[in-house]
Amino acid sequence: MINAIAIYVLWLREMKRFVRAKSRVIGTLAMPIFFLAFLGMGLGNINIPSMAKDVEYIHFLVPGIVGMTMLFTSMFAGMSVLWDKEFGFLKEIMVAPVNRVSIVIGRIIGGATTSIFQGILILGISILMGFKIVSIPAFFSSIVFMLLISSTFIGLGLIFASKMKDIQGFGMITNFVIFPLFFLSGALYPLENLPVWIRYISYLDPLTYGVDGLRGVLIGVSSFPVLLNFAILVGFSSIMVFLGAYFFEKSESV
């Protein structure tokens, strides 16, 4: 009983809110841009061990920063349910004659659209900074990876949002969930440089496969085969979306 109109309405709402919240978009994009600019310049000529010899650091970094953008924007999109709870709007959605699954799908598609848009924006800015994508099809493959990363973390955001009563815990999630996921993913440095036991933890981080997959398609260098990254991410995103929908369904809106 999927309600296509409801999905569309929720998506449309995300679009309208996104277009109107320019300062927020600039705010979320500022961090990845700073990372790109300062790390790219600062570490540009440093020889990082265990990195493929002919890869410049900026080329190594860009897919990581795109992955980072997807992680942050998607988690925030999933957790935006908390803001709706805070402002009471969630009740308006919950009391409508629409099943919960449609609501979750609408949110995920809406959140993924804005996240991917921001990911592409970062990619565009990196190209201006000298980043080169191997081919045009590679660009489209990277969007597939962005979609998978995005749905995974919107799902995770939904799980947290459903378990939390208000927005008080938001900072905690940012510091103790989002940042560790980011650092463990190998977005900034090759995972091969980490101690073995931390590397094993990083294999549990979905973003590891997201970033590696993005690297594989965008610059043609990756630790795992691209298809393996793809398959693992499909698994992660299915589980997260399912769990997100499940917990959202169970949560009480009042």
Next chain:
Amino acid sequence: MVAIEVKNLTKMFNGFTAVDNISFKVKKGELFGLLGPNGAGKTTTINMLSTLLNPSSGHAKVSGYDIIKEREKVRRSIGIVFQEPALDNRLTGKENLEFHAMLYGMNKKERNRRIKEVLELVGLSDKANVLVGNYSGGMKRRLEIARGFIHRPKVLFLDEPTLGLDAQTRRHIWDYIRKLNKENKITIILTTHYMEEADYLCDRIGIIDHGKIIAMDTPNRLKDKLGGDIIILELEGNADKFMNAINKLKFVNSFKKHDSKLTLMVKKGEKRLPEIISIAQKKGVGIISATLHKPSLENVFLHFTGKTIREKEASQKEKFMEFAKRRFRR
């Protein structure tokens, strides 16, 4: 004929009983009010009837549908205005209505017509394209009421529709609610802790306190139950003989003396007042002042609960402060 049927509905939160075994019926087209202090269980009742909360026990049917087994059908047939605003501030008034109408499956033509209609009814046509974030409290309320009935619900729930609004805006909103009920034949259930609101609007009232409905009837009949009008006399001198005489009068339903003030319940008080005063003069008691008033719902509430609604709320606040203090000390 029955729009809402509630049977033994109960809701408990971690051992605390918010709604305690209540039962009532609301007829189609009726404007029914749940009157009670904050924390009496009004909102919890509305949340259960609108399928947002599951009852701990008991049943209810809203326009013929079971609130547990037929949630989606219930949702389709109701409209609701929550106690706290439930609008998207980043959308315009019109967009909020559009969002709602689309969720309720209205087609574009119907949608546009209804949006125009309801905006006109609540007097917001000229603010339709303003972001809701820039609306005043009263405008938000009006928009929410408009949204609540845009999809032509059979039953409309209004949870404290005029909470925190100024007197003038309150009047306006009362008028919209009346219009909706009388002209559009929508069954309305509203909750309030404003006596005058319940009195002015409702065909029938259920007085709710500590999760229980303690009285239910039309406002007039509830007032009649008190035994007539209220006369308050301020006396001077020894009143014993006078009190004896009062005790023998058949038309005095009840009386109470508190310091120098004597309160009498009398049918047709305006006719009996001169008679009472002349008795007082014969018995040698001076009367400093005499007031007569028709019983209000405030008196009714006092009669049934032993406290005024404001005292009720104050004591609840005290209890909470006491509770908070203990929490912090730990």
